[in-house]
Amino acid sequence: MTKTQSIYSLHRAGVSGTGIVDPDFPIDALNTAAWMPEGEARLGDLGLPEVSEIDVIRHFTRQSHESHGVDTGSYPLGSCTMKYNPKRNDRMAQLDGFRYAHPLQPPATLQGLWDTFADLQDALAEITGMDAFTLQPAAGAHGEFTGLLTIQRYFADRGEDRRTILIPDSAHGTNPASAAMVGFQCRLIPTTSRGLLDMETFRSLLGPDTAGLMLTNPSTLGLFEEQIEEIAAAVHDAGALLYYDGANLNALMGIVRPGDMGFDVIHVNTHKTLSTPHGGGGPGSGPCGVKSFLAPYLPAPHIRRDAAGKAFPDWDAPHSVGKVKSFYGHVEVLLRAWAYIRTLGGSGLRYATETAVLNANYLKARLADLLPPLFEQHCMHECLLSGGSLSVDAADFVKRLIDFGIHPPTLVGAGCVHFGPDYRTAMLIEPTETESKAALDLMIDSFRKVANEAAVAPFMIETAPHTTPVAKIVKDESAWLSVLETSDGSVS
Amino acid sequence: MHDNVHMGYDLQPDADRAAMLDAIGVATVEDLFSAIPKAIRLDRELALPGPLSEWALEREFRQRAARNATTRTHLSFLGGGAYDHYIPAAVDAIANRGEFLTAYTPYQPEMSQGLLQVLHDFQKLMSKVLGLPAVNCSVYDGATAMAEMAWMACVIRNKRTVAVARSILPDYRAVLDTYLAGRGVAIVDVASDPSSGTIDPNALELALSAGDCAALIVQSPNRFGVLESLGELCAAAHRHDALANVSVNPLLAGIARTAGAAGADIVCAEAQPLGIPLNAGGPYLGAVATRSEYRGFLPGRIVGEVMDLKGEPALALVHEEREQHVSRDRATSHICSNQALLALRVVLHLSLLGEQGLRRVATLNATKAHAFVDALCTLPGVSRAHIGPYFNESLLRLPCNAVAVLKALENEGIFGGIDGGRLDPSLGDCVLVAVTEMHSKQDMDRAKSAYARAIANALETEAA
Ligand SMILES: Cc1ncc(COP(=O)(O)O)c(C=O)c1O
Numbered sequence: 001m002t003k004t005q006s007i008y009s010l011h012r013a014g015v016s017g018t019g020i021v022d023p024d025f026p027i028d029a030l031n032t033a034a035w036m037p038e039g040e041a042r043l044g045d046l047g048l049p050e051v052s053e054i055d056v057i058r059h060f061t062r063q064s065h066e067s068h069g070v071d072t073g074s075y076p077l078g079s080c081t082m083k084y085n086p087k088r089n090d091r092m093a094q095l096d097g098f099r100y101a102h103p104l105q106p107p108a109t110l111q112g113l114w115d116t117f118a119d120l121q122d123a124l125a126e127i128t129g130m131d132a133f134t135l136q137p138a139a140g141a142h143g144e145f146t147g148l149l150t151i152q153r154y155f156a157d158r159g160e161d162r163r164t165i166l167i168p169d170s171a172h173g174t175n176p177a178s179a180a181m182v183g184f185q186c187r188l189i190p191t192t193s194r195g196l197l198d199m200e201t202f203r204s205l206l207g208p209d210t211a212g213l214m215l216t217n218p219s220t221l222g223l224f225e226e227q228i229e230e231i232a233a234a235v236h237d238a239g240a241l242l243y244y245d246g247a248n249l250n251a252l253m254g255i256v257r258p259g260d261m262g263f264d265v266i267h268v269n270t271h272k273t274l275s276t277p278h279g280g281g282g283p284g285s286g287p288c289g290v291k292s293f294l295a296p297y298l299p300a301p302h303i304r305r306d307a308a309g310k311a312f313p314d315w316d317a318p319h320s321v322g323k324v325k326s327f328y329g330h331v332e333v334l335l336r337a338w339a340y341i342r343t344l345g346g347s348g349l350r351y352a353t354e355t356a357v358l359n360a361n362y363l364k365a366r367l368a369d370l371l372p373p374l375f376e377q378h379c380m381h382e383c384l385l386s387g388g389s390l391s392v393d394a395a396d397f398v399k400r401l402i403d404f405g406i407h408p409p410t411l412v413g414a415g416c417v418h419f420g421p422d423y424r425t426a427m428l429i430e431p432t433e434t435e436s437k438a439a440l441d442l443m444i445d446s447f448r449k450v451a452n453e454a455a456v457a458p459f460m461i462e463t464a465p466h467t468t469p470v471a472k473i474v475k476d477e478s479a480w481l482s483v484l485e486t487s488d489g490s491v492s
Numbered sequence: 493m494h495d496n497v498h499m500g501y502d503l504q505p506d507a508d509r510a511a512m513l514d515a516i517g518v519a520t521v522e523d524l525f526s527a528i529p530k531a532i533r534l535d536r537e538l539a540l541p542g543p544l545s546e547w548a549l550e551r552e553f554r555q556r557a558a559r560n561a562t563t564r565t566h567l568s569f570l571g572g573g574a575y576d577h578y579i580p581a582a583v584d585a586i587a588n589r590g591e592f593l594t595a596y597t598p599y600q601p602e603m604s605q606g607l608l609q610v611l612h613d614f615q616k617l618m619s620k621v622l623g624l625p626a627v628n629c630s631v632y633d634g635a636t637a638m639a640e641m642a643w644m645a646c647v648i649r650n651k652r653t654v655a656v657a658r659s660i661l662p663d664y665r666a667v668l669d670t671y672l673a674g675r676g677v678a679i680v681d682v683a684s685d686p687s688s689g690t691i692d693p694n695a696l697e698l699a700l701s702a703g704d705c706a707a708l709i710v711q712s713p714n715r716f717g718v719l720e721s722l723g724e725l726c727a728a729a730h731r732h733d734a735l736a737n738v739s740v741n742p743l744l745a746g747i748a749r750t751a752g753a754a755g756a757d758i759v760c761a762e763a764q765p766l767g768i769p770l771n772a773g774g775p776y777l778g779a780v781a782t783r784s785e786y787r788g789f790l791p792g793r794i795v796g797e798v799m800d801l802k803g804e805p806a807l808a809l810v811h812e813e814r815e816q817h818v819s820r821d822r823a824t825s826h827i828c829s830n831q832a833l834l835a836l837r838v839v840l841h842l843s844l845l846g847e848q849g850l851r852r853v854a855t856l857n858a859t860k861a862h863a864f865v866d867a868l869c870t871l872p873g874v875s876r877a878h879i880g881p882y883f884n885e886s887l888l889r890l891p892c893n894a895v896a897v898l899k900a901l902e903n904e905g906i907f908g909g910i911d912g913g914r915l916d917p918s919l920g921d922c923v924l925v926a927v928t929e930m931h932s933k934q935d936m937d938r939a940k941s942a943y944a945r946a947i948a949n950a951l952e953t954e955a956a
Contacts, residue, residue, distance in 0.1 A: 003605070003804060003805065003806070004605045004606055004608075004609040004807070005609070006609065006612070006613055006616065007613050007617075007839065007843050008613075008616070014848075015846070016845075016846055016848060016849055017580075017582070017843060017844030017845065017846060017849070018580050018582075018844045018845060018849055020845075020849055020852040020853050020856060020929065022856060022860075022929070022932070024932065024933040025856060025859050025860055025863070025933075027852050027855050027856060027859075035858070035862060035881055035882075036747070036748065036881060037719060037721055037881050039723060039749075040719065040721075040722070040723075040748050040749060040754075040881075041747065041748060041749070042745070042746075042747055042748055042749045042750070042753075043749075045847055046620045046621065046745060046746075046750070046847060046850065047620045047847070048617065048620060048621075048842055048845070048846050048847040048850060049843060049846060049847070050846035050847055050848065050849075051843050051844070051846060053580075053582050053844060056582060056586075056840065056843050056844055057582055057585065057586065059843075060586040060589075060610070060836075060840065061586070061589070062606070063605075063606030063607070063609055063610060064586070064589045064591035064592055064606055065591065065606065066603075066604070066605045066606030066607075066609075067591040067592055067595050067598075067603075067604055067605075067606040067607040068591070068595060068600070068603040068604060069590050069591045069592065069593065069594035069595035070590075070594035070595075071590030071591060071593070071594045072590070072591055072594075072595075075596070077596060077599070080596055082594075082596060084594075085593070085594050088546050088549060088550070090588065090593070091550070092549065092550065092553040095553060095554065095557040096557065096562060096564055097554075097556070097557025097558055097559070097560040097562060098557055098560065098771065098772055099562075099769045099770065099771060100562035100563045100564045100576070100769070100770055101560045101561070101562045101563070101770060101771070101772040102562070102563050102568060102570040102574060102576065102770050102772070102907070103574055103770070103772050103773030103774075104570050104572050104574070104910055104914075105561060105562075105566075105568075105570065105907060106898075106899075106902060106907075109560065109561035109566075109902070110560050110561070110772065111559040111560065112555075112556035112557055112558065112559030112560040113560055113772050115556060115559065116556055123540055126538055126539055126540060127538060127540075129534075138632035138633070138636070138774070138775070138829075139632070139827070139828065139829035139830070140828065140829060141816070141826040141827055141828050141829070142632060142636075142826075144826065145826060149670070149674070152674070172817075172828075173815070173816035173817035173818070173819075173820050173823070173826075173828070174816050174817075174826045174828050176816075176820040176821035177816035177819070177820060177821060177823045177825065177826035178826040179821060180821040180822070180823070180826075181671070181674055181675065181825075181826055182674040183673075183674035183675060183676060186820075186821045223527070224525075224527040224528055226527050226528075226529065228529070228532070229529055229531065229532060253538070254534060254537065254538045255525055255528065255533065255534060256528050256532055256533050256534055257534055260532050260533075260534065261532050262532075269829075271829060277593045277594050277833075278594065278595060278596040278597075278829070279592070279593060279595075279831075279832050279833030279834075280592050280593075280595045280596070280597070280598070280607045280610070280611075280832035280833055280835075280836065281595075281596060281597040281598070281611075281629065281793065281829065281830050281831075281832030281833075282630070282775075282829040282830040282831045282832050282833065282834075283632075283774075283775035283829070283830075283831050283832075283833060283834060284829040285775075299670075321670060322666050322667075322669055322670035323635075323663060323666035323667050323670060324636075324667065324670055325632055325633050325635055325636055325663075325667060325774070326573060326574075326633050326634065326635040326661075326663040326664070326667065326762075326773065326774070326776070327574070327663065327772075327773025327774055328772070328773045328774070329773070329774055330774045330775040331771050331772040331773055331774055331775075332769075332771045332774070332775055333774075333775060335553075339549060339553065341540060341542070342541065342542050342543075342544050342549055342552065343542065343543060343544050343546075343549055344542065344543055345538075345540050345541065345542030345543035345544070346537045346538030346539060346540040346542075347537055347538075347543070348542070348543050349538060349540070350537070350538065354521045355503070355504065357521070357524050357525065358504075358509065358512055358513070358516075358521050358524065359512075361516045361518075361524050362512040362515055362516055364516075365515050365516045365517065366515055377527060378516075378518075378523075378524045378525075378526065378527065399600075399602065402600065402602055402603045407600060407603065408600055433503075434503065435503070436503040436504060436508070437503075437504055437508040437511070437512060463801060465602050465603070468602040468603055468605070469605050470601070470602055470605055470800040470804060470806035471602070471800035471801040471802045471804065471806075472602060472800060472801045473601045473602060473798055473799070473800050473801075473806050473808050474798065474799050474800065474801060475798050475808060475810065
């Protein structure tokens with residue numbers, strides 16, 4: 001086991017991983033100084049490594065072996081929906097007709113793109129019960145930002161001064177962060193002991209200043225917000241709007257739609273629900289959907305169909321909030337999402353959801369004696385289990401799972417979810433629908449083995465993992481220096 | 493029972509499902525959804541086409557793909573923020589590996605050292621290319637990078653005004669407007685000199701001295717392809733106590749001194765030219781770099797060196813207190829999912845190019861662009877719209893309206909460039925032409941004669 005090495009470790013001056021020549025334009029004969037503004041030409045070296053192609057390939061192939069993906073093994077990271085990413089979608093997304101298309105080509109030369117965008121928008125509208133979609137946002141957080149902007153613009157147009165967004169305390173960190181970027185104030189709503197929104201506080205916070213409530217349903221605790229009709233009515237009675245964080249849409253496809261629950265604005269994380277790969281952290285995509293009264297505010301251009309059904313980008317969008325990124329969105333990601341929807345169809349999407357919920361409840365039931373669920377009711381696509389009765393710290397416990405080839409579930413400080421102090425030992429486990437019963441049984445077995453070991457050899461747990469190229473990591477957050485600059489003073 | 497033979501992952505045979513339901517203690521899957529009120533349930537199947545077998549899916553996608561023209565079906569001189577550079581097969585070979593493709597953010601560093609090393613090398617390589625030491629793991633794209641960095645400057649300086657060059661790419665300006673409006677940040681415009689195409693020094697002085705600016709935001713090459721005098725601009729910003737925020741084309745670092753070396757405090761870039769396919773506009777990658785003293789203000793993920801239990805060095809995500817999952821509404825940015833896979837592509841691309849390769853490819857871009865622009869300028873009535881220096885893209889003035897010429901070229905299978913009217917309504921007789929290493933001598937000859945014909949025809953039509 002070796003520690004991973006930087007690509008710089010393979011540097012050999014004079015080696016090249018690619019040949020750059022054109023006999024018609026001899027490079028050596030060139031004199032860039034002739035046109036470069038004075039002083040702007042670079043004289044010294046930048047400091048890039050020089051590595052041969054085979055060394056590059058071997059190096060990064062090795063590094064891939066020291067990475068864990070859904071293709072490598074189970075990845076029950078709660079809230080992240082690490083489902084299998086079908087390979088066919090990759091092939092579709094990389095077809096020449098999309099890969100080599102330039103975004104500023106004359107729109108009529110991108111008909112396949114517009115048609116696919118329009119179809120995907122329609123499909124998302126059907127799945128979520130919304131009226132109109134934009135595919136421009138780059139990720140979930142970006143979809144939140146976009147959706148909140150439409151809310152802000154809507155109230156501005158109505159001359160209403162509403163500046164507060166209500167957010168449950170269990171909300172993902174991007175919710176309050178996006179709200180702040182749009183210029184809203186955030187007020188937090190506590191969670192009841194049953195894991196649901198505290199209605200009393202919610203009602204007391206709701207007022208003429210409230211622009212909206214952002215809700216994830218099922219919540220980041222894996223529970224369906226049963227009072228959703230009442231919540232929606234209260235929000236609308238107060239003249240505010242209801243925002244749906246679609247990160248957990250995988251629990252609901254074909255069962256219930258956010259639009260039918262009363263949500264006015266939503267985003268969908270294609271990299272969760274629609275199986276587009278997470279890419280080591282991205283790129284994702286965060287299409288934002290709205291009810292028709294908000295449609296004019298979506299980012300420009302709006303992709304519409306003409307009378308003949310032909311899709312086109314419509315720049316005539318005077319009420320649009322503007323643009324949230326360059327061009328039209330993460331096309332390559334969106335193509336995968338469309339391929340996924342096309343492959344499964346309506347019945348397949350529902351089946352995926354049912355299986356995701358079945359799998360989560362199966363894990364919850366089988367692990368209950370070891371890791372009692374925090375909430376009694378059935379969970380949705382993920383379950384929140386307590387590590388409180390383990391003989392070791394939950395954070396240590398999950399590290400040992402790594403030795404069994406399992407990515408630890410989401411915990412406070414390890415994963416993307418924010419849990420309050422009450423859930424310090426809680427694990428959010430999301431198996432997804434693409435784990436077979438055999439894979440789940442293996443996962444359950446591994447949890448049990450670790451628990452047994454914890455009782456007899458806690459040291460093995462506390463020092464885990466043992467099979468990785470590095471031992472358990474101890475973060476020393478004071479060490480900024482080591483982050484970006486090496487000791488020899490050069491930039492690292 | 494669902495007929496899911498098509499989807500390729502009908503994983504649970506009926507017997508397994510029955511055993512699972514049994515373990516849970518319910519009779520049907522339906523029972524698990526009992527918390528959802530009946531009144532709001534969908535009482536029908538989703539009205540979507542399909543399902544489709546894999547070959548039928550591929551047939552449909554191929555039909556769609558065929559309805560797009562591309563830079564492969566056409567000879568293209570399109571740029572404007574996205575460039576058709578060659579991407580070695582080795583980049584795709586690694587970037588498509590499932591271990592990277594299907595991983596998420598390396599929250600568990602012990603099992604993600606490979607991915608963390610890639611991201612750490614990304615930071616390292618980009619710090620060289622952008623010329624400043626502190627780099628994060630990416631933001632969404634070049635435009636959002638500029639917007640995020642504008643806000644970062646406002647936080648650092650505790651001011652709520654920024655001076656912005658009018659000559660930044662139109663989409664960048666649009667995104668900047670969207671991002672800054674909510675933060676209550678005012679924008680002071682800085683005009684360009686119509687003859688040079690670079691920032692007008694008088695306008696700059698005026699803007700900086702009038703406003704109490706957190707930053708001067710410029711782009712080089714700018715929307716006209718013209719290179720700004722970065723050294724002077726950064727010095728001017730500093731004279732007025734503003735940070736210098738510079739957006740660059742990272743490929744230019746192959747031959748030009750970096751923006752950091754020119755004095756920028758914050759550099760951002762669209763890294764698409766470094767190994768990322770055009771993809772009809774995305775996903776691309778926004779790279780950002782800043783001085784060490786401002787690193788605590790950076791948005792997004794940062795990978796750093798830490799220790800493991802044995803005291804050995806290892807890599808992990810660090811300083812997460814800056815980020816949304818810790819700071820929530822006090823975070824400078826909301827970014828969570830980012831462009832990690834594209835960061836891998838950039839690392840691969842730069843590793844394959846290396847020091848000399850980057851210099852050679854940048855040189856080739858510049859040489860070819862200058863050769864093509866010079867050739868077009870021999871046509872009657874064609875000239876550069878600005879006298880300022882350029883890299884691989886330049887705005888050319890035509891003796892006629894650009895739209896007709898571009899249309900005629902398209903009919904010959906050529907995307908001749910971007911209509912100047914997109915950049916500024918007063919530039920309707922201009923085209924923005926981008927050239928990369930991929931254009932051959934023959935391509936240029938062909939395009940030149942097509943331009944000659946198209947211009948002649950357009951002039952004739954205009955005269956008639
Ligand atoms: C509940 C929830 N909301 C929002 C997000 C943010 O999405 P993204 O990472 O795509 O920006 C996530 C995922 O990370 C999430 O789990």
